[in-house]
Amino acid sequence: MDLMTHADRLRPVPFREILKAGRTISEFDACGWDINVSRQYLDEAAERALTEAVAEKDLPGAIDRLFSGETVNPSEGRAALHWALRAYETDFADADRVRTSSEAAEALASDIANGRKTAANGKPFKAIVHIGIGGSDFGPRLIADAFHDSRLPGVELRFCANLDPLDLELALDGLNPAETLVVGVSKSFGTEETLYNLSRARDWLRKDVSADWAKHFVLVTANPERATAWLEGADGLILDLPESVGGRFSIWSAGSVACSITLSSDVMKGFRDGAADMDAHVQNAPAHENAAIQLAMLDYWNASFMGFGARALLAYSRRLRLLPAYLQQLEMESNGKSVGPDGVGVGGSTTPLLWGGEGTIGQHSYHQWLHQSPSIVPAEFILAPGARSDDDGVTGLTAHALAQAEVLANGRTLEEIQQEEPELPAEIAAQKVHAGGRPSTFISTPVLTPQKLGSLIALYEHRTYLAGVLWGLNSFDQWGVERGKTMAGRLKPGGEGSNDPVTNHLIDMLRG
Template structure:
């Protein structure tokens, strides 16, 4: 029986009956995370068919190709060596050069944090302004927010990503350019939004630091020639962002140097160490125990065969409140495609819409839609308390996450409503019915540490890449993003304009 036939068979049943018929709990462990997939439209026969597909698509071979530096980005003829940024050691020259780029960033961060590298006036920096966009912003912002309580007391960290002029104005408000270090991250050093904000920041710094202003800039890029030209003869600090590291996989790179400067030194060390542990798991665990392979197969199954076009990421952790935004780029920019590397359509649905937020806060807004809307959305719970200083809070957080997952799966029948609340008017009782049937994955750990965050992000990276292999996609290019940039340049006053009537009408309206 093929996968479509299994999906048709399981779709005709209730989720509760599928789970109860399975009788055993379906879960696996990796690097301190427990991943429970018991509440999915899967049974032993469907799982066997998926495992056969994993063998046909050679997912273990795909893992090996990634970690041996083979070309996995055929659009650009490159390996993807982001994993080398967190490796303790590497076996070949290209990966070793990538690894050393993160070491150089950590050495510079230590010099700045400890006052060995100072502002032009010889004093330590008191503020860092990080300027980037996309992967050059989401990753560092996630780490800094997750471990805000580990920030060094004497340095303020701010971020700027938006082309809206207000974003930089807010980032610089109240700061003294003589005490501020600007970190600019752009792999190509041609990203419009980043260069716009960097150039405005340069004007601001030079107004307050006429001499040696370049000491107030750290530029992270794969294009040092452009960065050097931007410095216009001044000697600045340039860090390498290797070509073989994609922006959305660059959280481990020198692009996170602002975090290394402003957080206690053990945070980034633990973050990379946890990722390296997950790398080892993905390389060595057999298919049936391999967290990345299992989750990639589940993503493929739910999107392409069960028809779930969206997945809600529900992070029951204060430290993970920015994780949904980070993973949106990682998954949807990587696999939000319908054509494979050979130019042929892949057929069927690929990566779903990923959205979500912070539990328990989301329970007071969009969870109503998750529970009782006619739409069925797969959910992914991540339970990872940021602190265990008050066990009552952890108990409450855990209870809410477990309860939401149970009700999404099992629902509440009219008979149950009437039995539990016999005096309800019929019309109110009908409104309290929950259809259930919403599948979910439950990922948990006892406490979120830098190591656990590192292993979790690495897991999602590998899961995304392997799901791309199943769909027949190149997860390491982003032509859809590039087209939007090209069109934007045409619509500027010195561009060629648009042939689209609606666009031209809007231009005229906006100019009045």
């Protein structure tokens, strides 16, 4: 029986019956994360068929190809060596060059944080403004927000990503140019939004710092020639962002140097160490215990066979409130595709829409839709308290996460409501029915540390890559993103314009 036949068989079966049908509790541990996948539209027969089908795709071989530096990005003829940025050691030259690029960034960060590298006036920097977009923004912003309570005293960190002029104006508001360092991150050093904001920041610094303005910039790029030209002959600092590291996989790179400067030194070290531990797990754990393989299998099953076109990420952790936005880029830019590297359509659905937010805050908005709308959206709970300083708070957070997952799965029938609340009018009782049948994954750890965040992000990276293998996609290119950039350039004054009548009408309207 093929996988679609199993999905068709299970789809109409009440979810409670599937859960009671004898499939044992399914969970595994990876680097201190407990991952429970028991609440899925799978019984023993379907799970066995899924395991057999996935075995044919040779995910262990795909893992070996990634870590041995083989070409896994055929569109650009490249390896994907982001994992080397956090490796304890590497055993071939290309990976070693990638690893040492992050070491150079850490050395510079230490010099700046400790006052050995100063502003043009010889004084320590008191503010860092990070300018980047996409993978050059989401990652550092996530780390900085997650461990805000580990920031060093006396140094402020701000971010700017948007092309809207207000974004930079807010980032610079109230800062003294003479004591501000600007970190610009662009792999190509051709990203429109980043160059626009960097140029405005350069004008802002020139007014105050004058000829020594370049001492207030750190540029992180894989294109040092462009960065050097942008510095106009001035002596600025340029850090390497290796070509074999994709933007959405660059959180471990020199692109996070602003975090290394402003956070206590153990944060970034622990973050990378945790990721290295997850790399070891993914390389060495057998398939049935391998967290990345098992989660990629579920993504494949839920999207391509069960037909679930979205997944809700519910992060019960203040430190992880920006994780949904980070993972949106990682997963949807990587696998939001329908054509494989051979130019042939892969057929069927691929990566789902990923959205979500911070628990318990989301319970007061979109959880209503998750529970009682006609749509079924699998949920992924991440329970990771940011601190255990108050038992009542952690107990409450845990209870809410557990309760939401249980109600999504089991629902509440009309009969149960009438038994529990016999006095209710029939129309009210009907409105209280929860259909249930919403599958979920429950990922938890006692407290979120830098190491745990590092291992979690690495897990999602590997899961994304392996899901791409299952769908037959190249997870390391992004032609959809590139097309939008090209079209925007054509629509600027002096560009080619558009052949689309609606676009031309909107241009005329916006010009007034």
